[in-house]
Amino acid sequence: MNRIYMDHAATSPVHPEVVEAMIPYFTEKFGNPSSIHSYGRDARKLLDEARIVCAKSINARPNEIIFTSGGTEADNMAVIGAATARQTDGRHVITTAAEHHAVLHACGELENRDFEVTYLNTDEEGRISMDELRASLREDTILVSIMYGNNETGTVQDIKEIGILLKDHPAYFHSDAVQAYGLADLDVNELGVDLLSVSGHKINAPNGTGFLYVKEGVKLSPLAFGGEQERKRRAGTENTAGIAGFKKAIELMVAQKQDRAETYLRFRELLMNELRENEVEFLYNGSFEHVLPHVLNVSFVGVKTEVLLVSLDIAGIAVSSGSACTAGSMEPSHVLTAMYGTNERTKSAVRFSFGYGNTESEIKKAADETAKIVKRLRK
Ligand SMILES: Cc1ncc(COP(=O)(O)O)c(C=O)c1O
Structure with a gap:
């Protein structure tokens, strides 16, 4: 059958060209990107190149990209990392009732830590109301997290309009773009987002790859502690083979x-x-x-x-x-x-x-x- x-x-299935691109990072270029020797330098070069490809795909700068293990980690890093970093500014967060669990359950964890979360309703199309968002914003709102496109229905929110609304508010604006990346035109400057989550395995890269865009100047507390990788924001030896595949998948996707x-x-x-x-x-x-x-x-x-x-x-x-x-x-x-x-x-x-x-x-x-x-x- x-x-x-x-x-x-x-x-999504891993693209054959993506598999091809990964192989050298299992066989010859298996070095740790933090090592000084040539093996390490080969791996570091890949990370630098991949970071440029990721950044370009959303019109960001390479130093604004943090490699993660996928969308879930990127969402958690954005929601918990940003709220934790800004807890002295306020403890109120706004999200929607239709987010992926990676955002919803991260918000639940914030509630366990005495943050207050407002969950915006959606209409029958799955869209939020700008008026409800405007009315929910408070002086102590430190983060607004609203997904770009929904994973169950595909419904797209007006991220650009929300970005304009939040321009004059100090809250950080995060958008989970895991489903939209690869199909929608994403320009972080046009969208007005401070944080944006992307996952590799939705665009024919392997599971366990992704990145979080973090606008320069945005404060973020790390979730994991250890080495100083990703400019001290995400401890742990990088998934170089996965990132090599992710880079190739992005190049294919852009074309x-x-x-x-x-x-x-x-x-x-x-x-x-x-x-x-x-x-x-x-x-x-x-x-x-x-x-x-x-x-x-x-x-x-x-x-x-x-x-x-x-x-x-x-x-x-x-x-x-x-x-x-x-x-x-x-x-x-x-x-x-x-x-x-x-x-x-x-x-x-x-x-x-x-x-x-x-x-x-x-x-x-x-x-x-x-x-x-x-x-x-x-x-
Ligand atoms: C909208 C959305 N956010 C986050 C995730 C989680 O991404 P990952 O599977 O890479 O952890 C998914 C995965 O289905 C998703 O669809």
Whole structure:
């Protein structure tokens, strides 16, 4: 059976050129970047070059990039690191109810440490209200963390507009751009962000790679203590092979971004059209206008998410719900719950997400199989 992978928002296959780029850093250039000898210097050179590539991809400066083990660490470093560094200025943080758990649970930890967190609501499209954000800002607000594009629905927030609103407020502005990086045009100066999180494994680099953009002058307390790597901000020997792959993945992504975005938008339309042609009813979850190209979240009311996911898996099609699966049953998605409450719609949602290797014929096949299975399960 030819399997079809349509869960690129969860993780993406490592590009063959990325694998190729990593190999020398396992075999000949395995030195520790902190070592003085030539092995160390080879590894250091890679870090310097990769940092330039990362910085350029978001119009930042190389010294504003901290390599991390991925999006989760970048989010934690931004949320906990920034709040801790600024706790004498205030103890109030603003975020949204639809963030990834890497931000939400980091905010929960801040609450354990006696910070106060405001969770902004979202509307039915998953968008926050600028008025609610404006009304939530206080003198003691030290950090605002709002994601660029949502991992479950693809809904995009108006980061630039939020950046303008926060321009005259001392709070730091962090955005989790893990899903948007590689598909949206991200310019940290235009967006007005102080901190921005990126993960490698969403753009065909290996798991365990990523970076946090930290605007020059922004204060950050480290989360881990040890060596003086990353200008004393992130202790620990760098993942050089991973970073070599990440660098290559970014280079590929920059060259193909426009093409990829257009292709995935076409896939979204095609999938929905195929479902309609198959006369299977579905509800679209999210925003048609403000959306990342690679994510499509739909509900098939009357069919439980976990039953549909398992049936699709048996048919060779890998998709997901954005929410966690605990002991064989789905927890209702906090993102969809924020948008629609807990109801049949949230309990029957699945996420298709597109990426490297997907073809039109796969999209059609996935849609036809989904329609067949949904019809059967609805009977
Ligand atoms: C929006 C968002 N933020 C953060 C993360 C966490 O990134 P990582 O898996 O690299 O730790 C993810 C991963 O799914 C994500 O989608």
